[in-house]
Amino acid sequence: MAQTRDHADAPPTTSDLVRQAVVLIGSLVAIAGAFWGSGAFGGQEQDQVGDGALAADATHVAPGSPAFSIWSVIYTGLLAYAIWQVLPAQRADARQRRTGWLVLLSMVLNAAWITVVQLDLIELSVVVIVALLLTLVLLLLRLEERRPATAVEAVVLDGTAGLYLGWVSVATVANTAAVLAAAGFTELGLGPEVWSVLVLAVAALVGVGLAIRTRGRLAIGAAMAWGLSWIAIARTIGAPESTVVALAALVAAIVVVGATVVTRLRRPDPFALPGR
Numbered sequence: 051m052a053q054t055r056d057h058a059d060a061p062p063t064t065s066d067l068v069r070q071a072v073v074l075i076g077s078l079v080a081i082a083g084a085f086w087g088s089g090a091f092g093g094q095e096q097d098q099v100g101d102g103a104l105a106a107d108a109t110h111v112a113p114g115s116p117a118f119s120i121w122s123v124i125y126t127g128l129l130a131y132a133i134w135q136v137l138p139a140q141r142a143d144a145r146q147r148r149t150g151w152l153v154l155l156s157m158v159l160n161a162a163w164i165t166v167v168q169l170d171l172i173e174l175s176v177v178v179i180v181a182l183l184l185t186l187v188l189l190l191l192r193l194e195e196r197r198p199a200t201a202v203e204a205v206v207l208d209g210t211a212g213l214y215l216g217w218v219s220v221a222t223v224a225n226t227a228a229v230l231a232a233a234g235f236t237e238l239g240l241g242p243e244v245w246s247v248l249v250l251a252v253a254a255l256v257g258v259g260l261a262i263r264t265r266g267r268l269a270i271g272a273a274m275a276w277g278l279s280w281i282a283i284a285r286t287i288g289a290p291e292s293t294v295v296a297l298a299a300l301v302a303a304i305v306v307v308g309a310t311v312v313t314r315l316r317r318p319d320p321f322a323l324p325g326r
Contacts, residue, residue, distance in 0.1 A: 062142035069150045070136040077132035080157040083123050095170060103172050103232040104225070107289045110246035111227045111299075113220065114288060119274060120217050127210030128157065134206050143247035145196050149207070152189040154213065156182060176229050183222050186215040190264055201218030209269045214311030216273025219260070223253045224281075242290070247298040253278065257306030271306050278303035 106115045131153065140146050159182040166174045189211055202306040227249055240248070257274045264270060282299035285292045314320050 060142060060144070066141045066147065069147070069154075070141060073154045074132045074136050074148050076154045076157045077128050080128060080161055080297055083164045084121060084125055086169065101300075102313075103228050104167065106284055109224070109227045109231045109291055110242050110285060110290055110295045111249050111281055112224050112284060113280040114284035117277055118223060120213065124210060124214050124217065126169050127206060127213065128153070131206040131210055134202060143199075145193075145198070145203075148195065148213075149189055149191045152192065153207075153211070156185045156189065159185060172229055172232055176226050177220050179218065179225050183215075183218050186211065186218055190215055190260075190267070190270075194264060202220045208267070210265075212267045212269025214275045215260070216270040217277055219256055219270075220253060220274055220277030220281075222306040223249055224277075242295045243292055246292070246295045250278070250281070250295070250298045254302035254305045257302070258309040261306065261313045262307040265317055266310050266312075266320075268310060268314065271310030274306045275303040278306065 103111075106112050129318040135146055135150060136141065159178055163175055163182060166172075166178055193208055193211060198208050227246075254275070257271065260270050260274075261267075278299050282296045282303065285296040285299065
């Protein structure tokens, strides 16, 4: 149960100032890494790395290319958070002390994922993205401990973290499936459509679990629904086409949204500030 801020935060320390500065620098590094990963500064485009292992047509559960535009929103949110948290008013804030280093770790892991992918270390990318997913889960659990004090905090921290976790949850599924396919473990004897439906069912269960645990955080459900919907679109209008997988992805998106909304409405404050 989230708690209100019912006690004064401890006085600021040197470590608080270090945290603020490093988080700000980390956001700039993450954004620079994103440009590199998109093909700028000499980097390969994502659909070209690993002989196309991460391309939109690599597996049945790969999201369509437009799905990745959500990164623009996430990076904008991370930059906004990094600038906001460096303000003097946030220096000794207990919530920032509990979460700032985790936000930084998530950005470092994101940059590490881009690096290993650019180096064609596709198998290692699974390890990194799972570590990123676990970091974001821990971040959201810590955010649940105390409510955001303002609407700005709710949007730039809670909202950004929610989108980040929701998207990375779907990306982890797609990344893992792509690496398995590249290694030859494509269907485990089940056939591509059955295998993909099972993978999407797991993604839906993860979405339901996150909805329940975070009491219906809308940003998480929205980001997961976005990714799952683009899997449905990709299987409808692009290769490999599959009506079965498209329907399964659409159902998974609806399940995640439904679980998020229902859980949200069961809260005593369903229309509180975003992220609460």
